[in-house]
Amino acid sequence: MAQAEDTSLNPLSIGAEPTPAELVVDERDMPIPSLIRRNTLLLTFAEMFVGTGQQMVPTLGSIVVYSFLGSATFAGISSSVIGLTRALVSYPSGYVADRRGRKPVLLIGLALSLLGAIGMGMSVIWSSFALYLFGLLVFGIGGGTSQQQRRLSATDMYPPARRGEGLGFVLTGSLVGALGGPAIIGVAATLGHSLNLSQIAVAWFIVPLTIIPSIALILLIRPDPRDIALHLERFYPGYKPAELSTATIDESDQLSIATFLRNYPQLVAFVCMFVLYANMSMMMSLAPLQMTDRGMPLAAISLTVAAHVVGMFGFSIPIGRIADQLGRRPTIFLGIFISTAGTMFSALSSSYALIMAGLFLVGVGWSCGNVSTGALIADTTTAAVRGRAMGANITFGSVASVLAPIAGGILLEQFGAVSLVIVSVILMIPPLVLLFRLRETSPGQYA
Numbered sequence: 257m258a259q260a261e262d263t264s265l266n267p268l269s270i271g272a273e274p275t276p277a278e279l280v281v282d283e284r285d286m287p288i289p290s291l292i293r294r295n296t297l298l299l300t301f302a303e304m305f306v307g308t309g310q311q312m313v314p315t316l317g318s319i320v321v322y323s324f325l326g327s328a329t330f331a332g333i334s335s336s337v338i339g340l341t342r343a344l345v346s347y348p349s350g351y352v353a354d355r356r357g358r359k360p361v362l363l364i365g366l367a368l369s370l371l372g373a374i375g376m377g378m379s380v381i382w383s384s385f386a387l388y389l390f391g392l393l394v395f396g397i398g399g400g401t402s403q404q405q406r407r408l409s410a411t412d413m414y415p416p417a418r419r420g421e422g423l424g425f426v427l428t429g430s431l432v433g434a435l436g437g438p439a440i441i442g443v444a445a446t447l448g449h450s451l452n453l454s455q456i457a458v459a460w461f462i463v464p465l466t467i468i469p470s471i472a473l474i475l476l477i478r479p480d481p482r483d484i485a486l487h488l489e490r491f492y493p494g495y496k497p498a499e500l501s502t503a504t505i506d507e508s509d510q511l512s513i514a515t516f517l518r519n520y521p522q523l524v525a526f527v528c529m530f531v532l533y534a535n536m537s538m539m540m541s542l543a544p545l546q547m548t549d550r551g552m553p554l555a556a557i558s559l560t561v562a563a564h565v566v567g568m569f570g571f572s573i574p575i576g577r578i579a580d581q582l583g584r585r586p587t588i589f590l591g592i593f594i595s596t597a598g599t600m601f602s603a604l605s606s607s608y609a610l611i612m613a614g615l616f617l618v619g620v621g622w623s624c625g626n627v628s629t630g631a632l633i634a635d636t637t638t639a640a641v642r643g644r645a646m647g648a649n650i651t652f653g654s655v656a657s658v659l660a661p662i663a664g665g666i667l668l669e670q671f672g673a674v675s676l677v678i679v680s681v682i683l684m685i686p687p688l689v690l691l692f693r694l695r696e697t698s699p700g701q702y703a
Contacts, residue, residue: 289491292413292484295477296422300429302470303406306366307433307565308440309373309463310399313338313392315437315561316456318545319554320376324385332661334392335541339533339657341396342403342650347513349401350647353408354640357480362405363471368398370467377460381453400654407626408646409477411634412485415495416700417580419631424576427627430569436466437565441558455554485639511641513648521636521702522645524694525629526652528588528687532625534656535595535680538664539602539618540564543611546673552608560612567598567619568626575627583699584628584635589691591624592684599680603673635700 288296317334353361375391378384406426414422444459451458489495516522544557579587594617601614629649637645667675695703 286415286418286492286495288414288418292491295413295481295484296410296425298473298477299406299409299426302473303426303429304432304436305466305470305473306369306399306402306406307430307569308436308466309369310403310430310433311437311561311565312373312440312459312463313395314540314564315441315544315554315558316459317392318541319548320380320388320456322545322548324383324388330662330665331545332538332541332665335537335661336658337389337392338396338399339537339654339659339661341393342400342654343658345397345400346404346650346654347644347647349404350408350643350645353405353482353643357482358405358409358412358643359474359477359480362402362409362474365398365400365402365405366467366471366474369395369402370398370464372396372398373460373463373467377457380457380460400650404646404650407630408643409481411630411646412481412639412642413491415488415492416635419634419700420576420579420584420627421573422576423630424572424574424627427569427572427623431566431572433466433565433569435562437562438555438558440466441555445555482639482643485642511644513651516645516648519636521632521694522649524588524687524690525632526649527690528592528625529629529649529653530656531683531687532591532595532622533653534660534683535599536568536618536622537657538660538676538679539599539615541661542664542668542676543602543615546668547608547611550606556608560608560615563612564615564619567616568623569619571620572623572627575624576631579628579631580699583696584632585691585694585696587624587628588687591621591628592687592691593621594624595621596680596684597621600677603676603680631700636702 313334318331321333322331349361349365372391372393372395375394376388377391379386379388379391407423410423410426411419440459440462441455444455444462447453448455448458484491517526540561543560547557547560575587578590598614598617598619598621601617602611603614605611605614630646633645633649634642663679664676667679697703
């Protein structure tokens with residue numbers, strides 16, 4: 257009797273069943289299931305099409321506002337409105353996504369973006385600043401809602417050790433979208449001349465044609481990424497859902513934005529993205545105006561914005577892998593230093609090449625923070641509350657997008673471009689202090 261009992265307890269015995277520990281596979285060695293690959297590709301292509309239209313705001317916004325108001329003081333208002341709408345919708349849309357799933361919220365956001373683009377095109381034809389602001393508001397609500405859900409869906413479908421990689425892959429879709437921006441401007445110039453319409457108006461009318469394919473692609477995603485996140489072990493054989501023990505915020509907490517702020521890793525993520533968003537939105541809202549003042553053509557400005565977007569998304573996959581292998585903390589550090597260097601290049605130079613290089617680096621720095629903070633937030637929350645956590649983070653970044661372009665426009669008008677660099681350096685101090693105190697014992701694990 258004793259011998260039989262010993263044999264049954266020995267996992268190496270002939271005929272013994274493997275223990276649960278033996279069935280667990282290292283997350284980094286897991287193959288990505290075909291269904292996850294399919295959904296990731298659909299999200300990536302959707303990101304590609306939407307990204308083409310999204311860069312019209314930084315390309316055209318300050319120019320349109322200047323044409324309406326005749327002053328550079330409020331030239332950054334377009335980026336500010338986009339930031340305001342993201343701040344207003346990110347947390348509520350995250351709440352709905354946690355309850356109803358990611359797809360419905362994604363589709364609503366895309367539909368609103370389509371309507372807003374049409375409104376902005378009509379505002380240019382009718383010379384209505386009020387209609388422009390209304391269309392921009394609708395476009396921003398839709399864009400903020402759908403952008404958050406694409407990012408959230410990417411982290412939902414991957415285990416913790418592969419989250420940076422998954423998020424980076426989806427965000428790379430915007431790289432292709434960036435190449436479509438100058439194409440829209442070029443086609444708009446040709447059609448505008450033929451139809452006797454403003455090039456800017458025609459550009460906005462083309463944007464809905466890039467949103468419709470995205471809606472079709474999102475409809476093909478199944479199951480909903482939220483459902484995948486709730487049951488990762490069903491899609492990854494051998495996966496052990498350890499994140500329930502490592503997540504520091506779950507559904508049992510009384511959730512509000514204050515809940516996330518009291519959690520130190522989440523606080524670090526929020527502050528870092530606030531600063532990186534502030535720096536990026538300030539530079540991107542004002543650089544096209546500075547370039548216009550120097551006589552640079554719209555096509556050249558569009559190419560510069562495209563280079564910036566390449567920086568934002570073109571290196572998302574390697575940045576994601578760095579965040580998975582070296583950790584979220586060092587990757588955010590890297591992003592802060594790169595972003596500051598880019599600001600110095602773009603603000604202090606009158607050379608087209610250096611301005612383009614600077615805005616490219618600002619984009620790369622933002623990308624390091626965007627990928628790493630997204631992974632950090634997913635590391636420290638369960639799937640049931642992740643939408644609200646992502647929403648709270650984007651809310652903070654969006655507040656920065658509201659304030660920074662307005663403050664930057666005033667500083668540029670009153671004190672010149674050097675003041676933008678000084679503000680950028682000062683902004684980077686708080687996140688650096690918080691990052692030094694963050695203890696990441698291994699990638700995705702926090703003490």
